[in-house]
Amino acid sequence: MNAHAHRLACRLAAIVVLATAAAVVSSAALATGKSCMPVVRDAWVRLPPGNMPMMAGFGRIENRCGMPATVVRASSPSFASVELHETKLIDGVSRMRPVPELRLEPNGAAVLKPGGLHLMLMKPSAPLNPGSRVVLQFELADGGKVLGEFEVRKAVP
Ligand SMILES: [Cu+2]
Numbered sequence: 001m002n003a004h005a006h007r008l009a010c011r012l013a014a015i016v017v018l019a020t021a022a023a024v025v026s027s028a029a030l031a032t033g034k035s036c037m038p039v040v041r042d043a044w045v046r047l048p049p050g051n052m053p054m055m056a057g058f059g060r061i062e063n064r065c066g067m068p069a070t071v072v073r074a075s076s077p078s079f080a081s082v083e084l085h086e087t088k089l090i091d092g093v094s095r096m097r098p099v100p101e102l103r104l105e106p107n108g109a110a111v112l113k114p115g116g117l118h119l120m121l122m123k124p125s126a127p128l129n130p131g132s133r134v135v136l137q138f139e140l141a142d143g144g145k146v147l148g149e150f151e152v153r154k155a156v157p
Pocket of ligand 1: 119
């Protein structure tokens, strides 16, 4: 290899290293920017006993991003309507109230579980069977949309 070819090879190698570094930086920027979305985990739908047209959905909505996120709406092609509810014990009586929005702190999570926060799923478009899955869509205040897969389970008495 003559001196000129050697210099050229070194310069090319340097350019490749720079390009790789730039790619790493931009993917890190994406992870902390708008493309970072909350995720839905351990999600399930509790089948009601009998043929009630209303059932509850539970799970975790995790925000692993550096920015807060707010869930403002939930919907599903499998249900006529989906509402976010909270069950609270008021004067010894268990009551449900709608939750208009759900704020997720940076690196925080909302836990939806029996007796607390839950999704109220109304009028399934088709009968649901244990083991099947339904998809729910959560709309964020910034317009982002998060999909969650919910496993249908029988209510444990
Ligand atoms: Cu409810």
